[in-house]
Amino acid sequence: MKNVLLETAQPIEKALAVAVTQKGTRYRETAVEYLDELAFLAENAGAEVVARLYQERECPDVATAVGKGKVEEIKLLIEEQGITLVLFDDELTPIQFRNLERELQVKVLDRSAVILDIFARRARTAEAKLQVELAQLQYMLPRLSRMWTHLSKQYGGIGARGPGETQIETDRRLVRARISELQEKLNAVERQKFEQRKGRSNLPRFALVGYTNAGKSTLLNVISDGDAYVANQLFATLDSTVRQFIMPNGAKALISDTVGFIRKLPVQLIASFRSTLAEVREADVLLHVIDASNPGFREQVAVVQDTLKSIGCEQKPVVYVLNKIDSLTPSESIGTLLAEFPGAVPVSASRLINIDTLLDALVAEIVEQLHTLAVLIPYSQMKSIDIAYAAGEVIEREDGEDGTRLVIANISDKTGDYLRRLMPFQIKN
Ligand SMILES: Nc1nc2c(ncn2[C@@H]2O[C@H](COP(=O)(O)OP(=O)(O)OP(=O)(O)O)[C@@H](O)[C@H]2O)c(=O)[nH]1
Ligand SMILES: [Mg+2]
Structure with missing residues (x-):
């Protein structure tokens, strides 16, 4: 039962993007933002949106999502512009799919299908x-x-x-x-x-989370001096990567990068990405990376918060990172952003602006949990020396008659417990 995959966008398909939005005050702006994003999704799936259509309704039509008049309008656009694909921003029911394809005689896809197609391309x-x-x-x-x-x-x-x-x-x-x-x-x-x-060691663990394309992988590379894949693409990252890095106070920590979130991420994807998202669930602190240059970033923040809730991570400590401050829209300023997100750290991951402040903020999150520990390791247990070096910063070493005495700084609560179990021969310093 392989290869019966969804029929989805092929390169250079000409697409029409359709938004059916509920009547409301910001109806037009939100609909425009939604279709901008849908067009970007389409581009990532290999189609070009050549026309857009909006409809404001109390609720979508049960049979065809849009009303009868709009269906006629779509038919006309298909003919005039040689459109081969109609994309709906909302998830369509099987009945709506069937009716629309029968009426329009071209391929009809919803947002979820496009997202799934991109995931399939990137996997x-x-x-x-x-x-x-x-x-x-x-x-x-x-x-x-x-x-x-x-x-x-x-x-x-x-x-x-x-x-x-x-x-x-x-x-x-x-x-x-x-x-x-x-x-x-x-x-x-x-x-x-x-x-x-x-x-794996019990070092403090940070996880980068955020809307897709916010700059998570760029930040991972900056923090851990790595070369994770970075691109102006949606869902450039699908797996999780974990890296070790050293914080400004000398403590070692782990940081993970993983798949980004998006508005209306198909529920099937969240469920099946359980194992990938385990890094997020098991992290001590989350770094919520925000693309502050995106006009719709406030809604993106809410989407990420909702998604975190849906995977049971809403209680975790979060450091908000306002990224891309090098290209803020004229209506935003760092001052107003900070008033809105108190405690957030404004940075530019690609221009390396304010990264030190971010690292200090990470230290502040875990500093209360950091301790100094002195241990005496008997010569019969020499393997434990490597473990001690990996667990923290060895600031003193003395090879004496009974064994090696180490003073290890910046040990987290978890690592401390672990070492105590491993090395019952701990001494007071
Ligand atoms: N202007 C500007 N662009 C940035 C900054 N940080 C990252 N970018 C760009 O934003 C785009 C996305 O960056 P990534 O690091 O791949 O984003 P991501 O959050 O990992 O995205 P996905 O893995 O696709 O979810 C790339 O084109 C980056 O070069 C920044 O501080 N300023
Ligand atoms: Mg990425």
Whole structure:
């Protein structure tokens, strides 16, 4: 049951983007921002938005999302501009899909399908591929009959009829079987990663979180002196990366970078990216990276907060990082931003502005948990010396008769507990 993937955007497809927004005060501005983002998503999936259409309604039409008049307008645009793909900003029901494709005679996709398509393009590691396939199949399952109409249209077939209900039932069963298989594989990956993390040191852990394209990977590279993939793309990062770095006070810490969030991230994706998001769930402190140069950043902040809540991370300490201050819109200033986000740290990750202040803020978050510990390691336990060096900053060393005496600074609570268990021969300094 492989390769029955979603039919999604192909390169240089000409797309029409449609937003159906609920009546409200900021209706027009928000709709414009939504479609800007949808156009960027489309571009990332290999299509170009050549026309846009807005409709304000109390609620979407049950049969076709937009009203009858708009359907006619869309038909006209398709003809005039040679459009091959119509993108809806909201998730469509299977019925809406079917009706719209029948009426319009071109491919119709919703925002979730475009996001899934981008994820499928970006998935590189085995884990990411499993996660994306799982999300795609779960998205596809309730829409199977519609996809079959698609396939039969595409391949003609005798009489060009869709396969009968029995065929669809068989396929549903196959898809469900593949879903269970993928879930099992992912559970195994998750267990394996959990074991790996257990074996990892107990250093303080920070996790970068934020809206996609906010600059998380750029910041990871700056902080940990690395070369993670950075691009003006949505979902450039799909996996998590963990790096060790040394804080200004000499303490060692870990920082992780992971997949970004977006408005209306398909629920199937959040669920299937569980193992990737484990780094976020297990971090001590979150760095919420905000693209302060984006006019819609306030809504993005709310989206990230909601997503964190949905993965059970709303209680974690957060350092807000106002990134891209080098290119703020004229209506924003650092002063007003700080009044709105007290305690946030304004930076530019790419221009290296104010990074020291950010690092100091990270130290402040964990400094209360940092201790100095003196240990005497008997010569029979020499392996523990390496562990001590990895755990903190060794500021004194004395090789005496009974063993090696070390004074280790900047040890976190967790590491301290760990060392105490490992080295019961701790002495007072
Ligand atoms: N002007 C400006 N651009 C920046 C800054 N930091 C990052 N960028 C740019 O923003 C874009 C996205 O950066 P990434 O670091 O890939 O963002 P990300 O949050 O990891 O994005 P995803 O992995 O796609 O979710 C890139 O083109 C960066 O060069 C900054 O301080 N100022
Ligand atoms: Mg990234």
